[in-house]
Amino acid sequence: MITIVGATGATGSALIRRLVEREVPCRAVSRTPGDLRAAIGANTPVEIVGADAADPQTLRDAFEGSAQLFLAMANSPRQAELETNVIDAAAHCGVRHVVKLSAPAAEPDSPVAVSRGHWRVEEHLATTEMTATLLRPxxxxxxxxxxxxxxxxxxxxxxxxxxxxxxxDVRDIADVAAETLLHPGLAGATYTLTxxxxxxxxxxxxxxxxxxxxxxxxxxxxxxxxxxxxxxxxxxxxxxxxxxxxxxxxxxxxxxxPNDTIETVLGxxxxxxxxxxxxxxxxxxxxx
Structure with a gap:
């Protein structure tokens, strides 16, 4: 099972569409599951569960039985804290592979505060036993x-x-995310996307x-x-x-x-x- 955190965002929703098109079972996590169901359609074959990234127990309940996780939370002052909660819950539930949406300047001394937060999350993810794939669009x-x-x-x-x-285009990011989730040979790398x-x-x-x-x-x-x-x-x-x-x-x-990563991964x-x-x-x- 592939679980998507950030399913209401532009990249997460594009990834859901791509996985549904390829008939891949997936689960979408949202604080407002009713709104998410209304947005993606009542008949779209996606399991939707409610969880709050500020509440670790709801995350553990949502991730039960998941093998892979796509993590793309919205930028916010609490983003690093909330994504760390997600990673801890995923590790607790035995998730094997995390694809994280990050940023090109994810460095400890980046002049961009949000990018410094991404770096902290990447570093925390590296301390777990989960395979980490980093997308840096x-x-x-x-x-x-x-x-x-x-x-x-x-x-x-x-x-x-x-x-x-x-x-x-976020649809290209979602396409790369799908490939890294579906093809183990692409997992575990860092992809800078342009x-x-x-x-x-x-x-x-x-x-x-x-x-x-x-x-x-x-x-x-x-x-x-x-x-x-x-x-x-x-x-x-x-x-x-x-x-x-x-x-x-x-x-x-x-x-x-620009680089040719999109063309290399997607053909x-x-x-x-x-x-x-x-x-x-x-x-x-x-x-x-």
Whole structure:
């Protein structure tokens, strides 16, 4: 049995769809199982169980009989603590293999707080007897949808000047996760995942303009002003606004280059940003 923690997230839900398509038995864990069932459909052949990552006993109950676990909890100030609880419960229940969604800059001295948390979780996972597969994707293409309201007004705001940023489709991440869960020869490795090419924000603005047939300009702000913009305009909680600024500053300090990991693992090219934006073009276009 494959159990998925983070089933309501973009990657977890994409993984569920992929496993169902391949007729692989899987179990999805959620704090709100009724909402998850409504989201994935009453007839979708997935076992759904309720558990709270802050309550270890509910996790142990949820993981009973599981051989493998996919772990992809949402970023939050408590993420490392909650993922550690998940790992401890999985080890207690005899889970043999954990696939963890991590981050490229998962290092003890990373300038990104969330990435330092990922590193702590990776280190804790390494102390167990479970096989650990680490997925380290760059920026999710789906996160661009959060900018749709501003883009429909012709503006893309950031704080990374012309630094290139790797974007990856969460469906590619889910496909890699599925392969590592279903093929033991791929387990136990660390996979840094990117799209086929990196884009600077000015390049992204030009691409959006071409696709929407309306001008989109990139507005680059100093980090402190961008932080204030995220608080006041995007209405982000302070910790998340701080995280976004850290990520963009990291991209400036460490230019991002694409790799061929997706193609190597999946035997096909990674999905392109151009194709993703075309697929979701309606979200970036004003309606009358």
């Amino acid at each position: 760059y920026a999710f293409m789906h996160k661009l949808l959060l900018n749709a309201p501003a883009i429909t007004e012709g503006v893309l705001v950031g704080a990374m000047r012309e630094a290139p940023c790797n974007y990856i 799209g086929p090419r990196a884009f600077s924000h000015p390049e992204l603005a030009r691409l959006l303009g071409e696709l929407t047939r309306r001008p989109v300009r990139y507005v680059d702000l100093p980090p402190n002003e961008f932080h204030s913009h995220l608080l006041s305009t995007a209405h982000m909680p302070p910790w998340l606004a701080h995280h976004v600024v850290e990520i963009q500053q990291l991209a400036m300090a460490r230019p991002e280059s 096909r090219p990674a999905r392109t940003l151009h194709a993703f934006l075309r697929e979701h073009l309606h979200m970036f276009t004003k309606t009358a």
